[in-house]
Amino acid sequence: xxxxxxxxxxxxxxxxxxxxxxxxxxxxxxxxxxxxxxxxxxxxxxxxxxxxxxxxxxxxxxxxxxxxxxxxxxxxxxxxxxxxxxxxxxxxxxxxxxxxxxxxxxxxxxxxxxxxxxxxxxxxxxxxxxxxxxxxxxxxxxxxxxxxxxxxxxxxxxxxxxxxxxxxxxxxxxxxxxxxxxxxxxxxxxxxxxxxxxxxxxxxxxxxxxxxxxxxxxxxxxxxxxxxxxxxxxxxxxxxxxxxxxxxxxxxxxx
Amino acid sequence: xxxxxxxxxxxxxxxxxxxxxxxxxxxxxxxxxxxxxxxxxxxxxxxxxxxxxxxxxxxxxxxxxxxxxxxxxxxxxxxxxxxxxxxxxxxxxxxxxxxxxxxxxxxxxxxxxxxxxxxxxxxxxxxxxxxxxxxxxxxxxxxxxxxxxxxxxxxxxxxxxxxxxxxxxxxxxxxxxxxxxxxxxxxxxxxxxxxxxxxxxxxxxxxxxxxxxxxxxxxxxxxxxxxxxxxxxxxxxxxxxxxxxxxxxxxxxxxxxxxxxxxxxxxxxxxxxxxxxxxxxxxxxxxxxxxxxxxxxxxxxxxxxxxxxxxxxxxxxxxxxxxxxxxxxxxxxxxxxxxxxxxxxxxxxxxxxxxxxxxxxxxxxxxxxxxxxxxxxxxxxxxxxxxxxxxxxxxxxx
Numbered sequence: 241x242x243x244x245x246x247x248x249x250x251x252x253x254x255x256x257x258x259x260x261x262x263x264x265x266x267x268x269x270x271x272x273x274x275x276x277x278x279x280x281x282x283x284x285x286x287x288x289x290x291x292x293x294x295x296x297x298x299x300x301x302x303x304x305x306x307x308x309x310x311x312x313x314x315x316x317x318x319x320x321x322x323x324x325x326x327x328x329x330x331x332x333x334x335x336x337x338x339x340x341x342x343x344x345x346x347x348x349x350x351x352x353x354x355x356x357x358x359x360x361x362x363x364x365x366x367x368x369x370x371x372x373x374x375x376x377x378x379x380x381x382x383x384x385x386x387x388x389x390x391x392x393x394x395x396x397x398x399x400x401x402x403x404x405x406x407x408x409x410x411x412x413x414x415x416x417x418x419x420x421x422x423x424x425x426x427x428x429x430x431x432x433x434x435x436x437x438x439x440x441x442x443x444x445x446x447x448x449x450x451x452x453x454x455x456x457x458x459x460x461x462x463x464x465x466x467x468x469x470x471x472x473x474x475x476x477x478x479x480x481x482x483x484x485x486x487x488x489x490x491x492x493x494x495x
Numbered sequence: 496x497x498x499x500x501x502x503x504x505x506x507x508x509x510x511x512x513x514x515x516x517x518x519x520x521x522x523x524x525x526x527x528x529x530x531x532x533x534x535x536x537x538x539x540x541x542x543x544x545x546x547x548x549x550x551x552x553x554x555x556x557x558x559x560x561x562x563x564x565x566x567x568x569x570x571x572x573x574x575x576x577x578x579x580x581x582x583x584x585x586x587x588x589x590x591x592x593x594x595x596x597x598x599x600x601x602x603x604x605x606x607x608x609x610x611x612x613x614x615x616x617x618x619x620x621x622x623x624x625x626x627x628x629x630x631x632x633x634x635x636x637x638x639x640x641x642x643x644x645x646x647x648x649x650x651x652x653x654x655x656x657x658x659x660x661x662x663x664x665x666x667x668x669x670x671x672x673x674x675x676x677x678x679x680x681x682x683x684x685x686x687x688x689x690x691x692x693x694x695x696x697x698x699x700x701x702x703x704x705x706x707x708x709x710x711x712x713x714x715x716x717x718x719x720x721x722x723x724x725x726x727x728x729x730x731x732x733x734x735x736x737x738x739x740x741x742x743x744x745x746x747x748x749x750x751x752x753x754x755x756x757x758x759x760x761x762x763x764x765x766x767x768x769x770x771x772x773x774x775x776x777x778x779x780x781x782x783x784x785x786x787x788x789x790x791x792x793x794x795x796x797x798x799x800x801x802x803x804x805x806x807x808x809x810x811x812x813x814x815x816x817x818x819x820x821x822x823x824x825x826x827x828x829x830x831x832x833x834x835x836x837x838x839x840x841x842x843x844x845x846x847x848x849x850x851x852x853x854x855x856x857x858x859x860x861x862x863x864x865x866x867x868x869x870x871x872x873x874x875x876x877x878x879x880x881x882x883x884x885x886x887x888x889x890x891x892x893x
Binding site: 251252301304305306307308326327329330332334335336338340341342343344345349353354356357358359401 | 497498501502505508509512513709710711712714715717718719720721722886887889890
């Protein structure tokens with residue numbers, strides 16, 4: 241379960257960034273997220289949709305304890321992301337489209353590294369590794385250096401790293417960005433599998449196809465505020481245009 | 496603690512698999528540096544010997560004067576006197592490299608000497624050639640000739656030569672060979688190992704922070720159930736270790752190079768080997784530890800701030816000059832380890848190392864150097880940890 245309650249995030253901006261924003265902007269701070277509230281429940285996929293720069297990544301980084309909210313609160317699996325950050329981290333898996341790997345390690349070494357960081361029991365780890373290797377087909381290249389692997393293989397290793405500790409909550413930040421169709425499909429299957437395992441899944445995207453394919457619940461974020469929050473079914477029911485994409489554009493333009 | 500060990504182990508494995516780091520940390524100080532030192536020193540020694548043994552072509556314009564000097568010159572096997580060159584052409588001959596030097600004896604030389612005045616001998620040479628060896632060799636011969644004249648004059652005047660040497664200075668140098676070498680070349684040792692320590696720490700520091708940000712691995716690491724301080728400590732320990740390893744390897748490299756300089760006189764070699772005994776090496780390394788901690792914290796702070804590997808590299812590379820400068824200052828005459836210089840980072844290590852090698856280090860000053868370095872190392876680590884906690888630093892450009 242993720243409970244986001246009136247969360248805001250303010251960033252201090254540099255002189256150069258202020259210049260880039262044009263003469264209309266005069267402040268030294270910018271609101272990346274403003275008063276956002278929503279709830280993600282186990283066994284459902286929560287999609288966070290928004291254009292580039294809307295605040296999706298900032299919000300997900302706050303959920304994953306990388307950034308601290310400047311206002312409001314976030315609870316993950318019952319733990320506060322600021323006061324109980326380490327407890328939250330034990331319970332989440334985090335994957336982004338930009339996730340890199342250590343090229344000089346092997347998949348085996350990398351996954352073992354994260355398992356150790358999560359403090360996994362060796363017996364539990366061995367069983368979980370076997371299960372995930374079987375699921376993603378990693379076994380055949382587990383001993384090769386990651387730098388020598390294809391991008392598809394690397395993405396599988398990233399997925400294994402994300403779920404090795406069997407997290408209750410999985411956060412995917414634009415996980416399919418810049419990936420080919422085949423690799424994207426593997427991620428989509430994994431997101432579904434996480435839902436089937438009653439995990440809390442939140443993922444952000446700006447690909448409309450993925451929204452209709454995966455979403456149980458949907459929030460649309462634009463300029464740091466939510467302009468829609470409800471079930472995907474609610475979204476479809478209130479659509480005033482023919483397609484999801486057109487409706488998204490209509491809502492963004494109206495905001 | 497377990498998490499720290501996990502991070503340290505992984506970062507170390509990752510680092511030693513990086514060819515660039517391995518080259519700077521092992522290959523360069525252990526193989527290339529000794530090789531370069533050996534080749535350069537042997538070449539220098541051999542060219543000096545060649546310059547000493549070279550048969551000099553000396554244009555001699557005697558004008559019928561200074562017969563004793565002419566005889567002294569022609570009697571030598573290491574000189575070939577070239578006669579028949581007019582006095583006004585000797586510079587042109589030298590410029591064309593037809594001769595190595597020229598001696599032009601003034602036409603009134605003998606007359607001047609006979610009336611107890613000074614006769615002039617002009618020596619033409621090129622100071623840029625062969626370590627100024629030509630001038631030294633000819634000046635020795637002319638000097639010998641002058642001594643003969645002076646002795647003749649004293650004899651003619653029935654004067655005891657001691658009349659012009661009322662004071663005889665008997666020199667008693669109480670500095671041991673170890674002290675003399677330590678003070679003269681001891682400054683070169685910190686010059687090498689401080690730089691290697693910095694270089695050895697530099698690439699891992701860039702790779703483990705800025706590199707990790709650039710590759711997108713930092714973000715996932717920050718979502719692991721580990722405090723940022725533990726993450727930093729794991730990385731920091733690897734940077735310290737690589738810096739120390741690199742400096743240690745460079746010391747081994749210096750030893751290897753010294754053993755390979757085949758033409759070094761055995762008594763000098765024995766003195767050098769006596770200097771590098773276990774106690775000296777351990778004392779020097781003990782200075783290096785807090786210095787490396789300072790370097791590691793400083794380098795990691797910059798690397799954490801940088802958006803990319805390239806940016807970190809461009810920010811850190813010029814700092815090498817900042818490190819080299821105080822080390823070089825330690826080589827300047829007149830700059831010694833005192834209560835003030837003992838507080839200046841890097842310079843204090845350079846000066847203290849020189850004193851340790853010479854065996855003249857004073858315990859009070861050594862403790863002051865340690866205190867200064869430990870406080871600096873602690874402050875820089877504290878600053879680095881605070882810096883690593885800042886969102887604006889970690890997510891700058893991510």
